Amino acid sequence: MANKEILKMRNIVKTFPGVKALQGVDFTLREGEIHALMGENGAGKSTLIKVLTGVYEKNDGQIFLEDKEITIHSPEEAQKNGISTVYQEITLCPNLSVAENLFIARDGKKIKNWKKMNKESEKLLQSLSIPVKATEQLANCSIAVQQMVAIARAVDMDCKVLILDEPTSSLDDNEVERLFVLMNNLKARGVGIIFVTHFLDQVYRVCDRITVLRDGKLVGEYEIKDLPRVQLVSKMLGKEMDDMADIKSDEKVYTGENADSDVIAVEALQSTAGIKPFDFNIKKGEVNGFTGLLGSGRSECVRAIFGADKVVQGTVKKDGKEIKIKKPLDAMKNGIGYLPEDRKNDGIVGDLSVKDNIIIALQVMNGFFKPFSKAEAEKFAEEYIKLLNIKTASSETPIKSLSGGNQQKVILARWLLTHPQYLILDEPTRGIDVGTKVDIQKLVLQLASEGMSVTFISSEIDEMIRTCSRLIVMRDRQKVGEIKGEDITQNKIMSTIAGEN
Amino acid sequence: MKSKVLNNSKTFFKKLTSNQIIIPLLALLFLIVFNLIRDPGFFEIKVVTNTSGHTVWNGNLMSIIDFGSELAILTIGMTFVTAASGGQDISIGATAAIAGSIIARILTGADGRAPQGMEGSLILAFLVAVLACVLCGAFNGTLVAYFKIPPMVATLILFTAGRSIASWINENRNISIVDDKFMIIGGFIPGIPIPTPFFIAVLCMIITALVLKFTTLGLYTQAVGINENSSRLNGINPKFIKLLTFMILGLGAAVAGLIKVSRTGTCNYAGLCKDIEMDAILAVALGGNALGGGKFNLKASILGAYIIQFLTTTLLAMEVPSTALPAYKAVVVIILVVFSSPVVREKMNKLSAYIKVKTAKNVGKEGEN
Numbered sequence: 001m002a003n004k005e006i007l008k009m010r011n012i013v014k015t016f017p018g019v020k021a022l023q024g025v026d027f028t029l030r031e032g033e034i035h036a037l038m039g040e041n042g043a044g045k046s047t048l049i050k051v052l053t054g055v056y057e058k059n060d061g062q063i064f065l066e067d068k069e070i071t072i073h074s075p076e077e078a079q080k081n082g083i084s085t086v087y088q089e090i091t092l093c094p095n096l097s098v099a100e101n102l103f104i105a106r107d108g109k110k111i112k113n114w115k116k117m118n119k120e121s122e123k124l125l126q127s128l129s130i131p132v133k134a135t136e137q138l139a140n141c142s143i144a145v146q147q148m149v150a151i152a153r154a155v156d157m158d159c160k161v162l163i164l165d166e167p168t169s170s171l172d173d174n175e176v177e178r179l180f181v182l183m184n185n186l187k188a189r190g191v192g193i194i195f196v197t198h199f200l201d202q203v204y205r206v207c208d209r210i211t212v213l214r215d216g217k218l219v220g221e222y223e224i225k226d227l228p229r230v231q232l233v234s235k236m237l238g239k240e241m242d243d244m245a246d247i248k249s250d251e252k253v254y255t256g257e258n259a260d261s262d263v264i265a266v267e268a269l270q271s272t273a274g275i276k277p278f279d280f281n282i283k284k285g286e287v288n289g290f291t292g293l294l295g296s297g298r299s300e301c302v303r304a305i306f307g308a309d310k311v312v313q314g315t316v317k318k319d320g321k322e323i324k325i326k327k328p329l330d331a332m333k334n335g336i337g338y339l340p341e342d343r344k345n346d347g348i349v350g351d352l353s354v355k356d357n358i359i360i361a362l363q364v365m366n367g368f369f370k371p372f373s374k375a376e377a378e379k380f381a382e383e384y385i386k387l388l389n390i391k392t393a394s395s396e397t398p399i400k401s402l403s404g405g406n407q408q409k410v411i412l413a414r415w416l417l418t419h420p421q422y423l424i425l426d427e428p429t430r431g432i433d434v435g436t437k438v439d440i441q442k443l444v445l446q447l448a449s450e451g452m453s454v455t456f457i458s459s460e461i462d463e464m465i466r467t468c469s470r471l472i473v474m475r476d477r478q479k480v481g482e483i484k485g486e487d488i489t490q491n492k493i494m495s496t497i498a499g500e501n
Numbered sequence: 502m503k504s505k506v507l508n509n510s511k512t513f514f515k516k517l518t519s520n521q522i523i524i525p526l527l528a529l530l531f532l533i534v535f536n537l538i539r540d541p542g543f544f545e546i547k548v549v550t551n552t553s554g555h556t557v558w559n560g561n562l563m564s565i566i567d568f569g570s571e572l573a574i575l576t577i578g579m580t581f582v583t584a585a586s587g588g589q590d591i592s593i594g595a596t597a598a599i600a601g602s603i604i605a606r607i608l609t610g611a612d613g614r615a616p617q618g619m620e621g622s623l624i625l626a627f628l629v630a631v632l633a634c635v636l637c638g639a640f641n642g643t644l645v646a647y648f649k650i651p652p653m654v655a656t657l658i659l660f661t662a663g664r665s666i667a668s669w670i671n672e673n674r675n676i677s678i679v680d681d682k683f684m685i686i687g688g689f690i691p692g693i694p695i696p697t698p699f700f701i702a703v704l705c706m707i708i709t710a711l712v713l714k715f716t717t718l719g720l721y722t723q724a725v726g727i728n729e730n731s732s733r734l735n736g737i738n739p740k741f742i743k744l745l746t747f748m749i750l751g752l753g754a755a756v757a758g759l760i761k762v763s764r765t766g767t768c769n770y771a772g773l774c775k776d777i778e779m780d781a782i783l784a785v786a787l788g789g790n791a792l793g794g795g796k797f798n799l800k801a802s803i804l805g806a807y808i809i810q811f812l813t814t815t816l817l818a819m820e821v822p823s824t825a826l827p828a829y830k831a832v833v834v835i836i837l838v839v840f841s842s843p844v845v846r847e848k849m850n851k852l853s854a855y856i857k858v859k860t861a862k863n864v865g866k867e868g869e870n
Binding site: 306308327328329332338340345346347348349350351352356360361363364365367368369370371414 | 714715716717718720721723724727728730731732733734735736737738795796
């Protein structure tokens with residue numbers, strides 16, 4: 001290939017207080033290629049992009065653009081050097097026309113020749129085959145077209161490197177297709193495109209090469225044909241295929257009454273959060289889990305079951321009888337508890353005390369006119385602070401001043417207090433210390449052996465293997481498989497996530 | 502023994518300074534000391550016979566608890582609205598005017614020409630006013646909660662239109678209601694020397710306290726104000742809670758309107774409860790409550806309301822012309838608000854921590870010596 005290297009980043013180091021976000025990462029982009037930048041959350045993708053676009057200043061390392069070393073201090077400077085970025089969220093002005101958006105703040109001229117501007121815009125749009133009129137107001141265009149306009153604007157500013165940061169996450173399949181056409185179009189013009197996405201299928205559809213990051217380090221740079229999907233997944237997760245032995249302990253299994261009957265069973269459930277309809281069931285005393293890469297739709301599934309997102313179709317049965325879950329309270333009244341993935345925004349009520357945070361769910365179920373007395377609330381709080389070993393100065397301490405792990409325990413206490421029959425734990429171990437992680441996993445197994453059904457979601461596959469007896473595998477927002485019992489191994493999970501046998 | 506007492510007083514002091522009620526308390530203390538220095542006679546209470554022939558107590562303190570009543574009642578509702586929605590209702594003065602106008606209309610009968618006594622039932626009049634005001638609150642609340650319009654903007658509608666509606670209800674006639682029984686509400690109960698509005702305000706506070714004790718309103722409004730997402734995932738209906746707080750505030754506006762009409766025996770559409778919304782918002786802020794919503798302290802808010810009235814009375818006693826009153830008030834308000842702002846509080850905390858470290862060092866040195 002005669003394609004020359006257009007952008008080289010060498011030994012990039014970026015540290016934040018307490019975190020080494022990038023530790024000597026190399027990245028190379030060639031002219032006229034689409035290069036996927038892959039990695040799980042916290043791998044350093046966004047940091048690398050932000051260093052490249054001047055949002056962050058690197059601590060060490062060099063950036064070469066067309067063999068000339070450059071230093072970038074701000075996004076404007078990046079722009080001037082021909083490095084443009086299009087983000088997931090549209091950063092254009094919806095109240096202006098397409099043409100205005102294409103040309104606004106582009107040159108120093110104060111007065112614009114509108115006719116000329118519209119004409120030039122029309123030409124540009126046509127050359128990129130973007131199906132929109134230059135005079136159309138941007139807000140009236142579909143998200144995909146808005147994205148394309150953003151790309152057109154970026155490209156037209158003499159762009160050599162185009163960064164697309166999760167451009168497809170809010171698009172439907174058709175819109176993604178159209179975006180790919182545009183990307184290939186640009187590729188043919190010699191633009192180097194850095195493509196950041198969670199969708200494996202899309203990577204294998206359009207990309208030429210892949211760079212994988214993990215924990216702030218470069219894992220490697222691969223030609224797409226040299227890296228099968230399973231390999232990619234294993235590199236992203238940092239597990240070699242045969243590296244992990246099955247470490248399932250001989251936990252106690254619930255064998256009491258109704259051990260074989262479904263507590264919750266859903267059919268063709270679909271919510272507005274953009275997941276394909278899915279089936280799901282859980283038996284009494286069972287621990288199962290949703291697995292898949294970040295953004296694969298595992299959280300959206302459990303949110304649909306709990307009524308956290310608006311459900312558009314499907315049925316939910318509890319103990320064989322159909323129930324209607326329109327809002328979280330309906331789910332709670334049917335004995336479902338839900339610990340959300342985003343602890344800060346969906347879980348804690350920051351300024352309220354630990355005590356109030358513990359009792360709030362049970363209080364809501366108890367009813368508006370039956371508040372707990374101070375003594376009752378105090379009793380509940382003390383009981384669970386002791387039970388879960390929550391480290392807090394007192395039950396009156398605001399929850400936001402606790403450490404992440406203890407905050408998570410408070411939320412867990414909140415749901416245990418409601419004595420649910422079915423408990424959903426979405427990433428209960430994220431961002432907390434190892435000791436607490438183990439505590440929570442043990443607790444889950446203990447609760448299950450006492451007859452509670454638990455759905456456990458974690459990004460760490462080890463944890464899933466340790467706790468779950470059945471895994472539902474998600475990819476690209478749909479259920480793609482189920483793994484049971486003996487089959488739950490690292491290899492099997494990764495190959496199912498990747499979609500290969 | 503001595504050290505124990507010292508310790509106790511220390512923890513008490515610590516508790517007090519960490520409580521947000523310290524801000525209005527300090528402001529109150531300042532006003533009291535200021536008046537004591539300026540003119541100790543300010544606090545004098547005289548026993549006089551008023552125009553209706555009752556023996557009543559008269560003095561600045563009495564006028565503070567009298568004229569502060571409407572503000573205190575509205576401040577209760579404003580505190581809830583602020584906590585749940587993170588914004589304020591600026592239409593309550595106009596809503597109170599609507600209440601006043603309805604009461605005047607019903608009391609004076611269909612033709613509106615009954616200068617002598619009441620024709621309609623007072624209870625009926627009040628209930629209709631309550632209904633209208635709660636509906637106004639529901640209108641505001643719906644715009645805020647369901648249509649997600651910022652509270653200031655949503656309530657601007659009634660702020661602008663309310664007084665026109667009030668005057669339209671009575672076809673813009675000047676109404677006067679001369680009736681001894683009706684005047685009791687804004688005046689004095691025969692034989693009791695303390696003004697009636699004060700008792701009404703206290704009654705409102707007691708009812709609020711009971712509501713907070715026997716429902717989960719307090720927990721819900723704070724939870725919704727702090728984290729709406731999380732509240733929803735815990736089964737609370739944040740939209741309804743916001744709506745409810747606006748309706749409660751509407752109820753307060755009806756009571757305030759009733760007191761105001763009874764006080765003067767007339768209904769002045771343009772002037773009734775004018776600008777009281779600003780004072781109510783200020784009272785909430787003075788109480789140390791975050792105007793962005795979340796946790797609230799009702800006692801501190803109510804104290805804040807009376808402090809504002811205290812300030813007004815002080816200025817009047819200093820013979821500041823009533824037209825210049827707002828300007829003087831503004832100066833005091835600036836001082837109070839800046840003093841209670843998070844930035845200053847943080848600085849103060851740092852300062853006190855610094856002093857503590859220094860004294861601790863000194864104590865250490867003394868120990869060495």
